[in-house]
Amino acid sequence: MGMGRPRCFDITEAVDRAMEVFWAKGYDGASIAELTRAMGINSPSLYAAFGSKEGLFRAVLDRYSDQRVQFLEDALNEPTARGAASSLLATAARLYAEENDNRGCLLVQGGLTCGCTSIPEELAKRREKVEIALRDRFAKAIEEGDLNGHANPASLARYVISVLTGMGIQATGGASRAELDEIAEIAMQVFPESKEDQFSGAMIAKNSAAIPKP
Amino acid sequence: MGMGRPRCFDITEAVDRAMEVFWAKGYDGASIAELTRAMGINSPSLYAAFGSKEGLFRAVLDRYSDQRVQFLEDALNEPTARGAASSLLATAARLYAEENDNRGCLLVQGGLTCGCTSIPEELAKRREKVEIALRDRFAKAIEEGDLNGHANPASLARYVISVLTGMGIQATGGASRAELDEIAEIAMQVFPESKEDQFSGAMIAKNSAAIPKP
DNA sequence: CTACATTTGTATCGATCATTACAAATGTAG
DNA sequence: CTACATTTGTAATGATCGATACAAATGTAG
Numbered sequence: 001m002g003m004g005r006p007r008c009f010d011i012t013e014a015v016d017r018a019m020e021v022f023w024a025k026g027y028d029g030a031s032i033a034e035l036t037r038a039m040g041i042n043s044p045s046l047y048a049a050f051g052s053k054e055g056l057f058r059a060v061l062d063r064y065s066d067q068r069v070q071f072l073e074d075a076l077n078e079p080t081a082r083g084a085a086s087s088l089l090a091t092a093a094r095l096y097a098e099e100n101d102n103r104g105c106l107l108v109q110g111g112l113t114c115g116c117t118s119i120p121e122e123l124a125k126r127r128e129k130v131e132i133a134l135r136d137r138f139a140k141a142i143e144e145g146d147l148n149g150h151a152n153p154a155s156l157a158r159y160v161i162s163v164l165t166g167m168g169i170q171a172t173g174g175a176s177r178a179e180l181d182e183i184a185e186i187a188m189q190v191f192p193e194s195k196e197d198q199f200s201g202a203m204i205a206k207n208s209a210a211i212p213k214p
Numbered sequence: 215m216g217m218g219r220p221r222c223f224d225i226t227e228a229v230d231r232a233m234e235v236f237w238a239k240g241y242d243g244a245s246i247a248e249l250t251r252a253m254g255i256n257s258p259s260l261y262a263a264f265g266s267k268e269g270l271f272r273a274v275l276d277r278y279s280d281q282r283v284q285f286l287e288d289a290l291n292e293p294t295a296r297g298a299a300s301s302l303l304a305t306a307a308r309l310y311a312e313e314n315d316n317r318g319c320l321l322v323q324g325g326l327t328c329g330c331t332s333i334p335e336e337l338a339k340r341r342e343k344v345e346i347a348l349r350d351r352f353a354k355a356i357e358e359g360d361l362n363g364h365a366n367p368a369s370l371a372r373y374v375i376s377v378l379t380g381m382g383i384q385a386t387g388g389a390s391r392a393e394l395d396e397i398a399e400i401a402m403q404v405f406p407e408s409k410e411d412q413f414s415g416a417m418i419a420k421n422s423a424a425i426p427k428p
Numbered sequence: 429c430t431a432c433a434t435t436t437g438t439a440t441c442g443a444t445c446a447t448t449a450c451a452a453a454t455g456t457a458g
Numbered sequence: 459c460t461a462c463a464t465t466t467g468t469a470a471t472g473a474t475c476g477a478t479a480c481a482a483a484t485g486t487a488g
Contacts, residue, residue, distance in 0.1 A: 002456040004464025026327030028242035032446055042467055044448075053446065104326075108383060113240030113323045124387040155396040158384060162397050165383045166376030169322060173338040175372065182369040183376050190403045216486040218434025246476055256437055258478070263435095267476065 011049060012063070014039040019060045023103045027057055027111035027119045057110070057119065061126060064106045071095070076133060081141035082191040085160050088134070089184035092164050097177035104168035131161045163187040225263060226277070228253040233274045237317045241271055241325035241333045271324070271333065275340060278320045285309070290347060295355035296405040299374050302348070303398035306378050311391035318382035345375045377401040 017038045021030045032053060036043050050056040075087035096104060103109055107127050111119040138153035147153075167175075167183050175183075231252045235244045246267060250257050264270040289301035310318060317323055321341050325333040352367035361367075381389075381397050389397075 002454095002458095002462045002464080004456075004462080005454040005466070006456090007465065008454095024327065025329055026240075026242065028240065029327055029329035031329070031444080033444080043446085044468095045466070047447065048465070109327045112318075112326055112383065112386065113238065113243055115239055115243035115245070120386070127383075128387065152396065155393070155400060158389065158393060159377075159397050159400040162380030162384055162401075163373075163376055164380070166378070166380030169326070169341075169379045170372060170376055172326065172334070173342060179369070179372060182366065183373050186369060186373040186404055187376075187401075190400055216432045216434080216484095216488095218432080218486075219436070219484040220486090221435065222484095245474075247474080257476085258438095259436070261477065 007045075007049070009039070009041050009045065014041060014049075015056075015059050015063045018056055019063060019106065020100070022057060022060055022110050023106050024101070024109075026109060026114075027053075028115055054118070058122070061106070061110070061122070065126065072130060072133065076137045081138050081147045081156075082188070082193070084134070084137050084141075085156075085191055086184075086188050088160065089164060089167070089187060090181070092167055093177065093180035093184050096168055096171035097175070097180050102171050102174055104172040105165060108165055108168055109172065127161070127165070131157050134160060159190070160187070221259075221263070223253070223255050223259065228255060228263075229270075229273050229277045232270055233277060233320065234314070236271060236274055236324050237320050238315070238323075240323060240328075241267075242329050268332070272336070275320070275324070275336070279340065286344060286347065290351045293360075295352050295361045295370075296402070296407070298348070298351050298355075299370075299405055300398075300402050302374065303378060303381070303401060304395070306381055307391065307394035307398050310382055310385035311389070311394050316385050316388055318386040319379060322379055322382055323386065341375070341379070345371050348374060373404070374401070 017040070018030075018035050021035050021038050025034070032043055032046065035053075035056065036046055039046065046056060050059055071091045072088070075084050075091060078084040078087050096102075107123050110123055112123070114120050135153045135157035138147060138151070138156050141147040142149055142151060142153060147156075163183065167180050170183065171180060231254070232244075232249050235249050235252050239248070246257055246260065249267075249270065250260055253260065260270060264273055285305045286302070289298050289305060292298040292301050310316075321337050324337055326337070328334050349367045349371035352361060352365070352370050355361040356363055356365060356367060361370075377397065381394050384397065385394060
């Protein structure tokens, strides 16, 4: 009993080509014809390998996560909460501007809205994962005394993620690296710069710093 | 010579119904069949009134702008830059959460990505209008001494718009009114609360307030 | 009432959508 | 070399896409 004819194309490379199409056109806007053309294969090969258009899209999302997870981990491993947020936003600014033709974030561009509901839901779930990871990092920072105890880790994470996704949409509109960096820099001003500042008293609260002081 | 058979449906009401579909499904995801069903008309009536699917979408966008422009003007007419930004973000939080089934902003949901390029471009153009209006408001605030002269109106506007659109996407994911309010509140912490604070010296710069001080 | 202009509903257009039958091609295992 | 398992390219599936042809319906103007 033989093992069958071997596959003529590289799965990972095909997924990368498909990613570009989904990224630029969105799930609904990306047709099988355009996908197969970009992947350099015929539709039966696509369906044999991925089952359906949605299956291919999920493979693309997994690949995207694999590519991004290192940046997220690096950011979360920063010694301070401020460092984590700063790293996240700075990296985003760099990737959004440099990566490819102003596509922003695939987890947004891929299908914020859609004919069916499952794709937007799937994307929201994946975006939420990042938000939760960041929230947990902030919670840990509070435990460690790195963030003020009155800070709300969940709200702070939602804020940073909001800026992050907002920057992605700015990138879609053609914002430059410098412009994205400036957004990130302004956004980071809600984080006190150091521990000393954090406990320097009433003046900070008066100036409406990001984190409520005791 | 007669004036022809009068139209049996109300244009504005039909546009409102179409808006709901485009808002929830996006441009690509909204089919003519679903649009006409929601509008309560047949496709020839749609094409007679709007010319094409894209024509209908543009009518929807115009209607959306008409509905929103008052909120924007109210925000820009606030006496201070801080008040303008705060009003914008607070109103957004309210609308995003209360309005309808967590749809976020039509200028994003409607077609951030698309099979064709013209829709995303059109939406980006309309979003940029808001950004420009806000930037001009900040520039005016600087002239009036309401904002520190070293502040960059364009960057500040991009920041606020980023948070705004980010909040819209959070709303899509099901964020509550309270959660959106908290995002807005944190985002506002980059704006000094009053003129006195603005010129209270080195302490503020040390605490990384939003606006650079002289 | 007649002539005209426009909308209406029905029914359909070709194009494209995602998906798949099918047979030739191509590998491995015995 | 033979038998088998899988992929390949070709071609086509029914469904749905956006957009219309057409004639009946319905109004106004004279």
